[in-house]
Amino acid sequence: MFSEIDLPQLKNIIREGRTFILDVKAEWCHPCRLIEKYLIPLSSEYPEMDFYSIDYEKDTSVFDFLEIGTVPYIILFNRGKIERRVRGYVREDTFRTIMKETYP
Amino acid sequence: MSIIIMGTNESKKVNTISGKSFEEVRNQLLRRTIRLKERVSQRYEELYNQSMLDHVKKLLDDLKKKESEDIRLIRKAMETGTMKMGANDSTGIDYGMLDHILSSDLDDPNPNDLGSVLLSAIKMSNDLQKVLSIMSEEYKGPSSSNVFRKLAEHETENKNRLSEIYDEMINKDYW
Numbered sequence: 001m002f003s004e005i006d007l008p009q010l011k012n013i014i015r016e017g018r019t020f021i022l023d024v025k026a027e028w029c030h031p032c033r034l035i036e037k038y039l040i041p042l043s044s045e046y047p048e049m050d051f052y053s054i055d056y057e058k059d060t061s062v063f064d065f066l067e068i069g070t071v072p073y074i075i076l077f078n079r080g081k082i083e084r085r086v087r088g089y090v091r092e093d094t095f096r097t098i099m100k101e102t103y104p
Numbered sequence: 105m106s107i108i109i110m111g112t113n114e115s116k117k118v119n120t121i122s123g124k125s126f127e128e129v130r131n132q133l134l135r136r137t138i139r140l141k142e143r144v145s146q147r148y149e150e151l152y153n154q155s156m157l158d159h160v161k162k163l164l165d166d167l168k169k170k171e172s173e174d175i176r177l178i179r180k181a182m183e184t185g186t187m188k189m190g191a192n193d194s195t196g197i198d199y200g201m202l203d204h205i206l207s208s209d210l211d212d213p214n215p216n217d218l219g220s221v222l223l224s225a226i227k228m229s230n231d232l233q234k235v236l237s238i239m240s241e242e243y244k245g246p247s248s249s250n251v252f253r254k255l256a257e258h259e260t261e262n263k264n265r266l267s268e269i270y271d272e273m274i275n276k277d278y279w
Contacts, residue, residue, distance in 0.1 A: 028230035030267040031223060034274065060209055069211035070223070088219055091274070 002043040002051040007059045010052070017080035019103070020050040024066065024073040026057050031089035032072040038092040039074075042099075049103070076102045133239075134182060137232065137255075138175050144228050145171040147221050154218060157276060163269050167262055174258055181251050218273065226266045233259035 005013070013020060023039055025032035036053065043051035056062040056071060063069060074086040074095070084102045086095070148168040155161050210227055233256050240252035 026227075028227060028263070029223070030226055030270050031219070034270075063209065070220075071210070088217075088223075089270075089274075 001047075002040045002053070005052045005054055007054070007062055007065060010054060010062075010065075013050075013052070014077070014080050018050065018077065019079055020052060020077050021099075022066075022075045022077065023051070023053040024056055024062065024068060024071055024075070025053055026055060026071045029071045035072045035074070035089065035095075038095070042092075042096070046099070078102070131182065133235070134178055137235070138178055140228060140232060141171050141175050141178075144225055145175075147225050151218065151221055151225075157272070160269055160272055163265055163272075167265055170258055170262060174255055177251065177255065219270075222266055222270055222273075226263055226270075229259050229263040229266060233263065 010022070021039075021043075023032075023035060025036065039051060039053075043049075054062055066073075066075065068075075068085075068087075070087065072089055074090070075082055076084040076086070076098070084098065086098060090098070145168050148164050148171065152161055152164040152168065155164065210224060212224075236252050236256035236259060240250075240256055
């Protein structure tokens with residue numbers, strides 16, 4: 001499942017202690033679109049996990065909340081805790097490796 | 105809009121919420137647009153020097169030339185006054201309010217990271233395009249509106265070219 005959420009929804013998901021992938025993006029951001037191109041199909045390969053995206057320009061406090069300062073930015077959560085941060089564009093094969101390492 | 109200065113009976117005509125005239129605010133914004141364009145141009149130069157790929161160098165050179173062309177256009181328009189507003193040219197927007205659009209909320213780019221520099225340039229191009237589009241809508245005088253519209257179109261082209269460069273870099277396994 002891949003869906004777009006807002007900051008209050010994100011906070012709830014974290015409170016629930018879920019394991020999920022968060023893709024922080026912006027509408028103007030070309031590399032964000034490139035990441036989303038592989039992230040959406042990838043989400044169906046991990047049916048047990050949720051994939052979310054959040055547009056920081058719709059609520060700029062997203063940056064402060066997540067302690068980040070750029071897009072694209074992917075955060076891998078494990079039971080509500082940040083397990084790994086991926087700053088900037090990464091290729092699909094690289095991200096697949098990161099997924100395997102983070103969720104063995 | 106008019107305000108009354110307290111303690112006197114004097115009524116002073118002002119154009120914007122800050123009290124500055126439209127022309128003053130507009131010129132400030134244009135000067136800031138020039139500065140931003142100069143910074144963007146400098147970033148293209150840095151990228152140009154870093155890149156080892158001829159076709160990417162060519163694209164960056166084209167982008168740099170476009171920025172210089174835009175800067176020349178803005179300076180000329182400011183000097184010749186072709187963007188001078190008539191009394192009914194504007195709907196009364198406070199151009200100071202557009203300032204925040206030009207302020208990047210991203211971290212400063214790492215000059216040694218091509219992806220970071222490109223992303224910053226895309227963001228700047230996007231922000232400038234937004235401001236210039238708003239200005240082209242707000243300025244009703246045909247010469248002013250055309251200048252801003254043309255500049256906004258340049259920014260859209262620049263943004264598309266930057267995205268192309270990003271794709272090229274990915275295809276060439278740059279990162």
